[in-house]
Structures are given as C-alpha cells and as structure tokens.
Amino acid sequence: MTSKTSVSALRHTLLALAMAGASAMAGAATSYHAVIDTTGLAGGGWLDIQFNPGSLPAVGATATLTHFSGAFGSDFELIGGSGNLASGFTLNNAQQFNDLFHALNLGGKISFDVSFDGAFASTPGPVGTTFSVGLLAADQSSYLGRPGCNAALGDNCSLFQIELTPPGGLTLTLPSGSIASVTAAVPEPGSYALLLAGLGLVGVAARRSPKSD
Structure with missing residues (x-):
C-alpha cells in the first residue's frame, strides 16, 4: 500500500515535470x-x-x-x-x-x-x-x-x-x-508534451491517492 509520504513525493515530482513544460513554453514566448x-x-x-x-x-x-x-x-x-x-x-x-x-x-x-x-x-x-x-x-x-x-x-x-x-x-x-x-516562435512539440504529461500524471496521482481517515 502506498504511503501518504510517497504519494506526496510523487505529486511533487510530477508537478515539477509539469512546471518544466510550462517554463519551456514561457521561454519560447521570448523568441x-x-x-x-x-x-x-x-x-x-x-x-x-x-x-x-x-x-x-x-x-x-x-x-x-x-x-x-x-x-x-x-x-x-x-x-x-x-x-x-x-x-x-x-x-x-x-x-x-x-x-x-x-x-x-x-x-x-x-x-x-x-x-x-x-x-x-x-x-x-x-x-x-x-x-x-x-x-x-x-x-x-x-x-x-x-x-x-x-x-x-x-x-x-x-x-x-x-x-x-x-x-x-x-x-x-x-x-x-x-x-x-x-x-x-511556437513552443517546441516536446514542451507541450512535457506539460500535458505532467498535468495528466498529477491528476492520476490525485485520484489514486489514499483518502485520509
């Protein structure tokens, strides 16, 4: 059974992934x-x-x-x-x-x-x-x-x-x-993929996380 601590760590990791995609897209706006x-x-x-x-x-x-x-x-x-x-x-x-x-x-x-x-x-x-x-x-x-x-x-x-x-x-x-x-300049396809993947996995992790008693 996944502990609350490991779920929280997973959420932080996935959120960082999503933020990396957002940052890459924001950077493209300066081109x-x-x-x-x-x-x-x-x-x-x-x-x-x-x-x-x-x-x-x-x-x-x-x-x-x-x-x-x-x-x-x-x-x-x-x-x-x-x-x-x-x-x-x-x-x-x-x-x-x-x-x-x-x-x-x-x-x-x-x-x-x-x-x-x-x-x-x-x-x-x-x-x-x-x-x-x-x-x-x-x-x-x-x-x-x-x-x-x-x-x-x-x-x-x-x-x-x-x-x-x-x-x-x-x-x-x-x-x-x-x-x-x-x-x-249009953001590279990889930037969109990174952002969407991170957000999607954050949503999956939220649905699968154990409820507090």
Whole structure:
C-alpha cells in the first residue's frame, strides 16, 4: 500500500515535470521569427540590426540571432557582440551602440530568428532596450522597405522594432507598409508534451491517492 509520504513525493515530482513544460513554453514566448520580403527590390543591400539601451547603465539583456536564410553576402560589421552567420550572432546592451551590419543581395526573401535573454527578464529597472531592424541600399544610407518613410527628415525607417522593458516586457512594433513579417516562435512539440504529461500524471496521482481517515 502506498504511503501518504510517497504519494506526496510523487505529486511533487510530477508537478515539477509539469512546471518544466510550462517554463519551456514561457521561454519560447521570448523568441521571434522574422521574414523580410525583398522580391520587389534589386541589387545589393545591407541588413542593419541594432540592440541599443535607452541609457547606461541598463538592465542586462542579450539578443541571439540564429537560423539565417537568404542571399547574404560575406561582408559584415559587428559592434557589441560576437558570432557569425553560420553559428549565429549575439548582441548585448552593455554599451550605448550595438549593431550587426550585414551585406545581402536583394530580390528574394531573407529570414532569421531572434531570442532575448538576460537579467531584464526578471530584474526591474527604469531603462529599456530597443531591438530594431532596418534595410539599407548599397549606398549604406538609403533606407528601403518602408514606402514614404524619409530618414533624412528624421523618420524612424526601421522595418520593425521590439522594445525590451524590464522585468520581462516585450513589445513588437510592425509599421504599416513594412516588407517584414514577424511572428512569435511556437513552443517546441516536446514542451507541450512535457506539460500535458505532467498535468495528466498529477491528476492520476490525485485520484489514486489514499483518502485520509
């Protein structure tokens, strides 16, 4: 006969399993998949990805860029980060200006994933960080992909922005007319399975536990 102590231990173990699944799903909410459709454009261009705090010091945050797809060139400039196209890039907000400036060939779709991590996820603070993506022509100064937007007049011509507001706030801004599309990453099937399995076993354990006298 199962003792109350062993049943209680089993419940705690199964609850931990369920919480692990929930945590994995929550973590996926900090990831996004971006697609930039340049099929209406031609020639060379530059992808400009910035990750800049409002001021320093800011609550620590990192942006990890992976799964690049499309006609990227070999030239790039990286400030405030590390990595490469094949393995991915990481930008941090430890300095005022942090930037990945990467060559590409226009005329098709390019895509990448971005995920956010760091102390900002759980630590309150008055200073946020902005993740922004812009597309420039071969001259490295003319912005593309936002019809009617004029950077020379002071317009913000980024294709999209994600504001990181500690603790854990993420706000996506996708301007009308942008050639970009951005979606929140879907949790891996294993995360759903882990959560559902844990919750189901918790229910089974509750039904089978001996009643107190």
